[in-house]
Amino acid sequence: MGEGDEGYGEWQELVGAALLGTDRRRGGGPAGSPEALLDAAAVHAVRRRAGLRPAGARPRPEPAPRDPRPVPPEAAGHRLAQLLAGRGGPVNGGGRRGSAPDLTELLPQWLAAAGRHGYRAPDALVPALLDAARARSDLRPHALALAGTRGLWLARMNPDWRFALRGGAGGGELPEVTDPSAVERLWEEGLFAERVALLGAVRAHEPAAAPRLLATTWASERAEDRLMFLDSLRSGLSLEDESFLEAALGDRSRNVRATAAELLSALPQSALAGRMAERALACVGPEGVTPPAECDAGMLRDGVVKRPPAGRGERAWWLGQVVEAAPLSCWRERFGGLGPAEMVALPVAAAEGWTEELHAAWCRAAVRQRDPEWSRALLGPASAPPAAGPGTASLAERAKLLETLPDAERAAWVAEFIRAHGLSEAFQLLGVCVVPWAGALGRAVVDALDIAREAGSYPWSFSGVMGLAERCLDPAEAVRLEALTAAAEEPPDASPGAAAYWAEAFQRLVATLRLRAAMLSELAPA
DSSP, X not given: OHHHHXXXXXXXXXXXXXXXXXXXXXXSSXXXXXXXXXXXXXXXXXXXXXXXXXXXXXXXXXXXXXXOSOOOOHHHHHXXXXXXXXXXXXXXXXXXXXXXXXGGGTHHHHHHHHHHHTOOXXXXXXXXXXXXXXXXXXXXXXXXXXXXXXXXXXXXXXXXXXXXXXXXXXXOOOOOTTOHHHHHHHHHHSOHHHXXXXXXXXXXXXXXXXXXXXXXXXXXXXXXXXXXXHXXXXXXXXXXXXXXXXXXXXXXXXXXXXXXXXXXXXXXXXXXXXXXXXXXXXXXXXXXXOOOSOOOHHHHHTTOOSSOOTXXXXXXXXXXXXXXXXXXXXXXXXXXXXXXXXXXXXXXXXGGTOHHHHHHHHHHHHHHTTOHHHHHHHHOOTTSOGGGOSSOSOHHHHHHXXXXXXXXXXXXXXXXXXHHHOSTTTHHHHTTSOSSBOHHHHHHHHHHHHHXXXXXXXXXXXXXXXXXXXXXXXXXXXXXHGGGSSXXXXXXXXXXXXXXXXXXXXXXXXXXXXXXXXXXXXXXXX
């Protein structure tokens, strides 16, 4: 020890001399020329390293599980590397984006398309893919599925990627769902992501088996895990799930209780839906609206939240929750056989101001129960002013109602809305339309952008719609848009520089659509 301590002291003297200079160093340390100092430092460095005892090697990790999926074609792999690097075009001064496509915004589409083809990520790109998923939570479902078993394998070794272990299925190899012992073993011992994937596979094979599997460990699960497992029952929800969900109404977690009540209310034949129907019918009828006088223990157990948010009255708050959870089928008899459109048109208790509250609750019920007939009635005609819809004046509510309609009907409704009201009000509605926007919807968007350009409108007010169009328009629309890429003469009352901005925006839109077309072509199997 003494010799080692002495060597360490000499090393410290050398470090001091190197930092202060040989002629400024005081005391009994080494002195002399810089060359002598460097020689001495080299000798002591070798001595110190030679005196270290190497640590024992850790066991080598097991190889990553095999992922049998194919990798994308070579050109598509190069494109993924480019998108992950985010090598987009330069952004001009003043906040303008320039005419080059924004590659980072195309990454989600590439991942989704690769998933549809059944590809896995090229091995060399899995770390970059995990980094991207860590930075952007919107990428995680598709990114983790593409990373697959090798992504999970890497995530176990890097704390920065631990989110992947709780972030989804991960593409791992699951046991045969017909093998009870293998299913039980993975369910009890697997990572959260593996258990989520297993529960989904069991649900797809035999829907009623999923709640039975959940019940085996339900009491010992963490509250946040119980909530996520319960949420997975939305897929394939049926009356076979009722007994499990009824038991979950007594869960110690308020969020779990609320989710169980929501799922049961989406089953019109469930006992909870029947109890809510009885309460709702006692409150609402052709004669008017009488909201609940109190929130009793039965209502609390069935998911009604007692305390309203700020600005809401208690009775209005309870009424909305009861009507929202009641099956829509209960209203026809209560209103003498009228259909949804006729009921919505009735001025029910308009004088007391309950009509808006009732319609809003019906909107939420139509969304929860996925009822297109009620959704059509509550949406009203697309040509009606946005604030004059019979069911709700909220575009956010209209967007949710639209999601219950078939894809083609939804697109046609939004196209008519755009032709009647332009793009300014349509942003939320476009967000629920199936991509790519084709046919009438694509034409309506392009025509509305052209009208805004010719009118000399403030171009930056359409930047959100332009960004959405870059990601969602059918790439075939690039041909129609080509004529709009040239700078037009500015109208007298246009915003200064508007024509150049519009030309630049359309150039970027066309370039992005062509790049999306190339991406899809590259991903196609040879």
